[in-house]
Amino acid sequence: TVVQDLGLHDGIRRVLFGNNLSFWLHKLIFVDAVSFLSGRRLSLSLDRYLLVDIDDIFVGKEGTRMNVRDVKALLETQTLLRTQVANFTFNLGFSGKFYHTGTEEEDAGDDLLLRSVDEFWWFPHMWSHMQPHLFHNESSLVEQMALNKEFALEHGIPVDMGYAVAPHHSGVYPVHGQLYAAWKQVWGIQVTSTEEYPHLKPARHRRGFVHDGIMVLPRQTCGLFTHTIFYKEYPGGPQELDKSIQGGELFLTVLLNPISIFMTHLSNYGNDRLGSYTFVNLANFVQSWTNLRLQTLPPLQLARKYFELFPEQRDPLWQDPCCRERERNISDERIIDRLPPVLVLGPLRTSTTALYLFLLMHPSIVGSLPSPRTFEEVQFFNGNNYHKGIDWYMDFFPTPANVTSDFLFEKSANYFHSEEAPKRAASLVPKAKLITILIDPSDRAYSWYQLLIIDGQQLRSDPAAVMDGVQKFLGVTPRYNYSEALTFDPQKGFWCQLLEGGKTKCLGKSKGRKYPPMDPQARAFLSGYYRDHNVELSRLLHRLGQPLPAWLRQELRKAR
């Protein structure tokens, strides 16, 4: 079904397929062909890292949980998998609140899991399986997590793996800042995983990112969910599960991703033990048909490996959760339908502040709240504020008085020239209306260019005149009369502040020092030395339309 054309006729080597790519082996050969024809430039290494999480330990419904025989089978599966997948270890996520809430047989299963605590890796789920995005303060999240940690310490469960998973992916993405903060505070979490970034589907577009110091890895789907517990009742029939393993979706996931994290649940290892069935058969199939090297790493090492392979994924790109029900379901209500529909982009020095104030006068238009650092601007899309997350951004927007009629806007004049702002804004507020102000670029450049050149010699000899010029330049009022306030001190030889009663206040000894006159030869040498620079300076000042200082005119005359 596949022919290699050596390219003897036209010098172009090809791999020709006798049929389409529906047959799984063609897909495998296609991946090889791409690698072969590109001289291995378009190819992955043969290393494949697998992590299998078993979540909802203790959570399952009574009657569907693991009993003692199931736990023994799990341990045997792990031993068997280690012959195919180097260092394979199941990673168990627990919610302590539900410990011993099954049948008598299942409670004995719980106990055997805890007696086998050292055989597995462990990670915290939420104590009571609550969704973190529903918590609006960090301290109550911390309280919940602390309960689960107490449970772990009581039962000898290790608490230092640095990995955690949130129920229903809640709060991980879209990011709920309080979850990240609480995870770090209670558990020292550095890694988590989710299927939701940037979106659940298509699965092949899932990516990782780093937020607030926590590495978020993409999670893959293995086709087992809480309720997939009987082989015969597998959705679409058991042959669908077997197809997925034998060259289908699950096999391709391992083929095409150097790192795959799969989520399974307690119930998948009781009942028909579909979890064990799936991974043992998957490993067998991969080992029979490929040279891939399967192995397992602890989550923290796995995350470091991931971002070594994909460093460009570290910086997140936030999306608006407005339009997909699943994403709305796990988002903080503050970001649902509340992102500003209007952005004023700038650029700087075009009266953006005036426009901002005029907009605020309208009864239905609501601007962002002032920032202590950047005043009326949020400056979210252009710089590092973006990495503080959507929560941080939304804190700048007041709750509208009338949600149906009020609309929010923000103005940040440096969005206009930012390289990152367009991509980020298009992703988070794709439908926003954008306002920019254009003025004659000459006027804008002139107003942007803030420069007064002072003749230093004149400042010493006639400071009042110079200070008049400075006041005019700055536009300060009222005008201060320096002729009245300064007086020449003949003893010191320079101008000093005139105090009441005729006294003077001069600068200290180190300032306005007098030197013996310069040796004429030295002056002539230095004049020559600086001649070319002075000529250049005069040209520059001329071009800028600035008057030449008296000393410069003198020097130029000498040069002629």
Ligand SMILES: *[C@@H]1O[C@H](CO)[C@@H](O)[C@H](O)[C@H]1NC(C)=O
């Ligand atoms: C691929 O080829 C098979 C076998 O010839 C055929 O049944 C199937 O419809 C084809 N699929 C597509 C997408 O063309």
Ligand SMILES: *[C@@H]1O[C@H](CO)[C@@H](O)[C@H](O)[C@H]1NC(C)=O
């Ligand atoms: C398995 O883990 C041990 C200890 O963590 C390590 O020394 C060993 O190299 C690992 N084996 C493989 C094949 O990665």
Ligand SMILES: *[C@@H]1O[C@H](CO)[C@@H](O)[C@H](O)[C@H]1NC(C)=O
């Ligand atoms: C956080 O929530 C708890 C209960 O939900 C409440 O007792 C506490 O006062 C809240 N703290 C803050 C800072 O709002």
Ligand SMILES: *[C@@H]1O[C@H](CO)[C@@H](O)[C@H](O)[C@H]1NC(C)=O
């Ligand atoms: C979203 O939440 C609602 C209410 O809990 C639920 O009925 C619905 O199935 C959820 N939708 C998705 C796609 O998760």
Ligand SMILES: *[C@@H]1O[C@H](CO)[C@@H](O)[C@H](O)[C@H]1NC(C)=O
């Ligand atoms: C909100 O605005 C809508 C549309 O203008 C209006 O019909 C409604 O009465 C307003 N609601 C309140 C509480 O003012």
Ligand SMILES: *[C@@H]1O[C@H](CO)[C@@H](O)[C@H](O)[C@H]1NC(C)=O
């Ligand atoms: C400043 O004071 C001097 C001396 O009293 C006076 O001659 C001069 O007109 C004043 N200048 C201004 C700008 O008021």
Ligand SMILES: [Zn+2]
């Ligand atoms: Zn769960």
